[in-house]
Amino acid sequence: MTLPQTPSFRLEGKRALVAGASSGIGLACAVALAEAGAHVTLAARRSDKLRDLQDQLTAKSLLADTLALDVSNIDATRAAIEANDPFDISLNAAGLALHTPATETNPEDYDAVSNINVRGAYFLNQAVAKKLIAAGKPGSLITISSQMGYVGGQDRAVYCATKHAVEGMTKAMAIEWGKAGIRVNTICPTFIVTDLTRPTFEDPEKRAWIMDKIKLDRVGEVEDIMGAAVFLASDASALMTGTHMMIDGGWTAD
Template identity: 35%
Template sequence: MEIQFQGKRALVTGAGKGIGRAIAKKLVECGAETIALSRTQADLDSLKAEVKGIIPVLCDVADFDATRKIVQSLGPIHLLVNNAGITRLGSFLEFSMKDFEDVLNVNTKAVFNMSQVVAKGMVERGGGGSIVNISSVASTRALDEHIAYCTSKSAVDSITRVMALELGKHKIRVNSVNPTVTWTDMAAFAWSDPAKSGPMLAKIPMGKFVELEDVVNTVLFLLSDKSAITTGQHIILDGGMSAC
């Protein structure tokens, strides 16, 4: 199934590394004029050198006012991927409010902030659009020492459903992609210890974690007209874990 985005402008947050970087590169390959947001200049520089035509934008999505100004200056956006995310690990009893707020600011509040700005533009233009939020199976499962991360992704799923409900009449589709562990630098930080990864893998019938390509392909499908009737959905990528 060939997917093309000629004539579309896409924006990907957290595009400097991992999942976001892979999505941004594939969007360019599929013909979209792609804006890559990252808070790290070095990552943007390397991405620009690697991918001809990509538009790098330095932006910390946790700075809500600055983000709104930057995004409003970018012009029309037809496709949005809210990918930026962080994690902090720690036991519930010892977890700090500062770490809790940091995770929610990036993983949850930034999704609301970014989507509101982009969706208003979509509504004003009247041409519809597609928004994909990168969530996680952690939105519905309790993970040890992940109090902030699990909370943040549960909220992302709720945001996704409400956005889909309210924006459907404007021909704007909103979905989330919910993978289990996807082997990026952030995942390695949380799951590199075999004592943690082993029990998790044992719960996955397919016996493996998610590959970047698995997430990228699902995101592209949801952004495209191939999923024209799909909205308000959480697409779980977990190798069958939720079937157990």
């Protein structure tokens, strides 16, 4: 009997673009992909933070370079992707949340959140996919979405709308690009402790709401996302496309 062989989780020889790599989930995923062997291009608006991360990765003999990138600037994003060799992996962690009651949302905030979370994500995927298709290469496109792409939340009508949209476009793109060997998936975290979310956890009422929903009785850490990023980027997930990995501590199990 010939035993089956576990597909590799390793990423040697792969080029990975991580948008939003300057902090939080994006930074953690960049580290994870680099540790798995990928050459990671660290992309974000804050190039000073990217250089610091690059220095720390290269000090560990990991492969990384940097790219100043604002995903809400479609023309600049297209130009940056076109100027590079095809990326085998794209992980987009760039995102924005401006939470208000739905009756108080203003058009400026609506547009700001939508331009990054939906428009930016859409055209980043498009640019990476077009480059892969032109080169005849397969790839894995990953977007950091949210559990709020499947449920609602207080003061989060705009954010939820954008993340539901990300889930829809992911399914459609997966259908269109499947025959080219390009997989398109999302990671849907619950509340993760980062510098940006810390004020939420410091609000007793909001923290109580979160803890009531998370069945594992703890909030998320960026480390909870890192394994999923490597899995979706690697051959271990070769038959996964058009779907999501829910990392929510049981929030959506109800």
